Amino acid sequence: MSGTNRRIDGERLWDSLMRMAEIGATPRGGVRRLALSAEDAQGRERFRDWCEALGLSVRVDSMGNMFARREGRDPGRAPVLFGSHLDSQPSGGKFDGALGVLAGLEVMRTLRDLDIATEAPLELVNWTDEEGSRFGRSLMGSGVWAGVYPEGEILAARDAGGVSVGEALDGIGARGPHPAAPFPADAYFELHIEQGPILEREAKAVGVVTGAQAQVWWxxxxxxxxxxxxxxxxxxxxxxxxxxxxxxxxxDRMMRARGEDGRGTVGFLQVEPNSRNVVPGEARFSVEFRHPATAEMERLAAEFPREADAIARGCGVELELQELFRFPHQAFDAGCVDLVRQAAARLGFPAREIVSGAGHDAVYVSRRVPTAMIFTPCKDGLSHNEAESILPEEAEAGCQVLFEAVLARANRPL
Incomplete structure (x- = not known):
């Protein structure tokens, strides 16, 4: 690592990641911290304790989104935001989401250690329910905050046990007094594992994320x-x-027809009555498509319902499709992306530009705030899996880039 004598503490970051991974730890080495569960509550409490130990003021909005603030020299400037999420998939890994939150914590710790004051205030964010695995709506907290989802609709959504989001928020004491609505912010940065194989294959330490794929879900x-x-x-x-x-x-066929850029997945399937000697009378399942090009995603969104309806008619059954959301390719802010690019170059890290294949809180936040993302490699590109793995030096490199980008944005001349 070169280009700066302001170093984050990689060992401390790794220790924080491992300590957070104790909460909801699974026998196979992963984590299970479903959104608004008892384990999520424990993770939130540990995060709050760490933030308050730094003297950060923590506020919580009505969706449970947590904002840990460090004041700047100029209280009139809008804050620079950075963070990710602490909830996980049912059989998730230690780093998906948690890396971005705890790297942000390490940024705050390093600023304290080095007695660095920033011009703009800084706010570290833990977004509620990014994964969508419990209530079926991903990017839930950031989506309400950004105005993508009506809050009442999200609060009424229920999990498989019939518990609503509102009930779950109150059940763990996560509903805060502040409105879940956008406020003036100067920028947002999010560090995340790639969740794919490209950086590892190409021996790149840093992914400079220029935007996110177009998506449609039913x-x-x-x-x-x-x-x-x-x-x-x-x-x-x-x-x-x-x-x-x-x-x-x-x-699957529609996905493969798009080559290596195609993405199409059915990840949830529920059959009724689910009895060995009964012909099933009902099936519920999820469908999603993703593609880097908005035009191709729109073609998929038009073609799939027609083809699926034809299959249903041929089977003599009825098909209902409810489109949950559709969003185009989301380009990130050129200025924020360039700060990430410059930081990686200054630090001497091999980097490449990349489009995110996954949805992240940054996608919705970017509709309200200039945004950029930083990717680190993960072993074999594996994520949403208990075997998800990264190296300590990969976490450190990503965190150092985050530190440099946040500091540059917070101190930029207006």
Whole structure:
């Protein structure tokens, strides 16, 4: 590492990552910290304790988003935001989301250690429910904050056990007094593992993220008829699962037709009555497509419902598709991206520009605030998996770039 004598403490960062990973730890080495669960509450409490030990003031909004503030020399300037999320997938890894939050904490600690004052205030953010694995709506806290989702609609969403988001917020004491609404902010930076194989394959230490892929998501419901597996001949069957299986294959075929840029996934499937000797009468599942080009995503969004409906008619069943959201390719702010690019170059890290294949809080925040992201490699590109892994030096490099970019933005001449 070159280009600066203002170094973050890589060992301290790694220790913080490992201590946060103790909360919700799984036997296979990952974490399970579902949004607004008891484990999420423990993670929030530990995060708050660490922030308050630094003298940061922590405020919480009505969606449970947490903002830890360090004042700047000029109280009239809008703050520079940075952060990510602490919730996980049901069988998630130690670094997805947590790296961005705890690297932000290390930035705050280093500023204290070096007695560095910034012109603009700084705010470290822990967004609520980025993953969407419990309530079915990803980027939930940042989406409400940015005005993408109506707050009432999100608060009414329920998990598989019937618990609403509002009930879960109150159940762990995470609902704060401040409105979940955008406020003036100068910039937002988010550090994250790539969750893909490109940086590792190319031996790049840093990904300079220029934007995020276009996406479209649906909830699908196929309704057929429950019937006896032994007495119902093919001509009389209205098998919801057969239809669902054919639509899953359709998603895969449509993805592969787009080459290596195509993304199409069915990650959730629920069958009723889910009995060994009953022809399934209902199937519910998720469908999503992603692509770097907005025009190609729009073609997918138009083609898929037509093709899926034709499959359903052929199976003699009914198909309902509810589009959850659709957003175009999101380009990040050129000035903020350039600060990341310059920091990586100044520090001597091999870097490349990259488009994010995953949705991140930064995607919605960027609709309100100039935004950039920083990627670090992860082993074999594996994420949303308990075996997710990064090296301590990779975490340190990403955090150092974050430190430099945040400091440059906060001290920029107006």
């Amino acid at each position: 909830d699908a419901r196929v309704t057929g008829q429950d019937s006896h597996a032994g007495t119902t001949p093919p001509s009389a069957r209205r098998d919801a699962l057969v239809c669902a299986a054919r639509i899953v294959d359709l998603v």
